[in-house]
Amino acid sequence: MHKTIMALAFVVITTFASAEPIEQRIAPCLACHGEKGQSETENTPSLGAQQAPYALIQLFMFREKLRVFEPMNEMAKALTDEDLRLFSDFIAKMPKPVPPGENGEPARMQRGQALVQQHRCDSCHNPDLSGKENVPRIANQREDYLARTLGEYKDNSRHGYDASMADVMAPISPEQIADLAYFIARMR
Amino acid sequence: MISYLSVPRSLLLSGAFFTALTLSAAAQQSAEPPAAAQQPPAQLPAAGAPPAGTAASPSLPPGSPLLGRPAGSDAAAKLAPIAPPPIPAAPDKLPTAKLKVPAGFNIEVYAAGMANARSLAVGDKGTVFVGSRLVDKVYAIVNKDGKREVKVLASGLYRPNGVAFKDGTLYIAELSKVSKIEEVEDNLDNPPKPTVIFDKLPKDEAHGWKFIGIGPDNKLYVPVGQPGNNVLHDDDHGLIRRMNLDGSGAEVIARGVRNTVGFDWHPETKQLYFTDNGRDWMSEDVPEDELNRMTQVGDHFGAPFCLQGNIVDPEFGWGKSCSEYTAPVGLLGPHSAALGMRFYTGNMFPKAYKNVAIIARHGSWNRSKKVGGDVVIAKLNKDGTMKSLEPFITGFLEDNKYNGRPVDVLPMKDGSLLVSDDYNGAVYRITYGKQKMAGK
Numbered sequence: 001m002h003k004t005i006m007a008l009a010f011v012v013i014t015t016f017a018s019a020e021p022i023e024q025r026i027a028p029c030l031a032c033h034g035e036k037g038q039s040e041t042e043n044t045p046s047l048g049a050q051q052a053p054y055a056l057i058q059l060f061m062f063r064e065k066l067r068v069f070e071p072m073n074e075m076a077k078a079l080t081d082e083d084l085r086l087f088s089d090f091i092a093k094m095p096k097p098v099p100p101g102e103n104g105e106p107a108r109m110q111r112g113q114a115l116v117q118q119h120r121c122d123s124c125h126n127p128d129l130s131g132k133e134n135v136p137r138i139a140n141q142r143e144d145y146l147a148r149t150l151g152e153y154k155d156n157s158r159h160g161y162d163a164s165m166a167d168v169m170a171p172i173s174p175e176q177i178a179d180l181a182y183f184i185a186r187m188r
Numbered sequence: 189m190i191s192y193l194s195v196p197r198s199l200l201l202s203g204a205f206f207t208a209l210t211l212s213a214a215a216q217q218s219a220e221p222p223a224a225a226q227q228p229p230a231q232l233p234a235a236g237a238p239p240a241g242t243a244a245s246p247s248l249p250p251g252s253p254l255l256g257r258p259a260g261s262d263a264a265a266k267l268a269p270i271a272p273p274p275i276p277a278a279p280d281k282l283p284t285a286k287l288k289v290p291a292g293f294n295i296e297v298y299a300a301g302m303a304n305a306r307s308l309a310v311g312d313k314g315t316v317f318v319g320s321r322l323v324d325k326v327y328a329i330v331n332k333d334g335k336r337e338v339k340v341l342a343s344g345l346y347r348p349n350g351v352a353f354k355d356g357t358l359y360i361a362e363l364s365k366v367s368k369i370e371e372v373e374d375n376l377d378n379p380p381k382p383t384v385i386f387d388k389l390p391k392d393e394a395h396g397w398k399f400i401g402i403g404p405d406n407k408l409y410v411p412v413g414q415p416g417n418n419v420l421h422d423d424d425h426g427l428i429r430r431m432n433l434d435g436s437g438a439e440v441i442a443r444g445v446r447n448t449v450g451f452d453w454h455p456e457t458k459q460l461y462f463t464d465n466g467r468d469w470m471s472e473d474v475p476e477d478e479l480n481r482m483t484q485v486g487d488h489f490g491a492p493f494c495l496q497g498n499i500v501d502p503e504f505g506w507g508k509s510c511s512e513y514t515a516p517v518g519l520l521g522p523h524s525a526a527l528g529m530r531f532y533t534g535n536m537f538p539k540a541y542k543n544v545a546i547i548a549r550h551g552s553w554n555r556s557k558k559v560g561g562d563v564v565i566a567k568l569n570k571d572g573t574m575k576s577l578e579p580f581i582t583g584f585l586e587d588n589k590y591n592g593r594p595v596d597v598l599p600m601k602d603g604s605l606l607v608s609d610d611y612n613g614a615v616y617r618i619t620y621g622k623q624k625m626a627g628k
Contacts, residue, residue: 124268
């Protein structure tokens, strides 16, 4: 799996170097992240309608290795500042991810929703969790990616651009993280 | 347009203190705010100011910037710290044309392309060192054959905001450690990794980034902010420490410091002056950021019990009196984020600028109508208190939005002044009189 990603990264880098239109340049990204804004790949985030300033910050951090995930660091390595803007603007215009067809289990949904309110996720991420500016859209993000990311913020293995999420996650337990991710992935 | 605080005495006496603090009223005036110590002690914030500490979710951790936010206020809900763009602005996209300086002064781009450029220090050979907070780098602006060039001096650092230079050595302050690079200007092309000299520092993110400076006593001054907006904390926070240049002999010299991100020593009295940022969410207009002066080791500057020298904190001030603490010598505007400050001792600027404190106000986030986003001049009275606060560089704030945010100021040997801007990743140079505009 890892080798495949690295090989893919190599293909992507050579692709980026060319002057192809953005739709072609971004195609290898979407092979994992989903062509219609919705990721079908385990632990890999959906990118659709992501806030452009947030996407730009993440791409920048991958390029600078301020956010460490080797395949993404490799992919972003050769991108220019202008490329980063181009990709983040394109991502922002892709369709937003949709919730899974089946409704969530009511008790868990209720617990998750209560946690969103209690911890004021909505104050930065917007009431519909669509995000704004440098604060990401999290609504209907993949549950596995949400849970992993919240855990990484909590144990400070993912620093973020500033440190606000580490502070926010400090009092939230692993069980609560699971409920939060369950609800946010399925909210309508 | 830029706003300054000017509080007529009559208004103070009439009791209209808080409601009268409309900042725009005194725009562009050379304001003369009375020193905090001379003001009548303020009562609790007037109606309209929310009771602090009662509103936001009790589950928010102490480090969260949202702690203390009043519930049910749409205006307050819109306010959050502002993240700068990650990519530094291209030289031709910098806001220099919008920036205003007093007549006779010039502003130019000194260097650009340094993401999140923060604190400044200058070496004996003229190299300018630039720290950062949101990226992992310390930059060096190198002068070579009349051309300026930006190099990454060190990377892989964690919130390396603070830089200071003495006798060939660069000192770098990360979130929880201080390190040094010796003979740095002789090794700019192949600098060695920084070696740690002091790391007995807390790791809190809130107010954890550091400004550092080296005093006339040849000691390194290292602050630790309070780990949250308005919190009771242990003895390892809310302080300024000084130590020998090898990290030995560290001692705490000041307490009650919420978050100082700029300081310098008065050129004549050699007393330490420092800016300190006031707490958030108490109200739009109070407390103000402070200009403080340390007159003796062990001074306590009030936070979180007494704010701006004359307001006891609504939450932590019970049973306390502001008379127990060292009052600021001047107030620098509510939420204005007064950061870098240095005394001007150069010969290029007019005589009126001799020994004034030049202060970079990064600009507010916790205020509906933004204030700051400028560089101001604080003139002092003979007794060392602040006499006046005047605009110096304005124009970073336009239609309640920032097009740049000044962080630090650094007088150069030739009398010019450098100003860093972390929003654009640039350093500007201010000169006076007819100059050959270098770097254009």
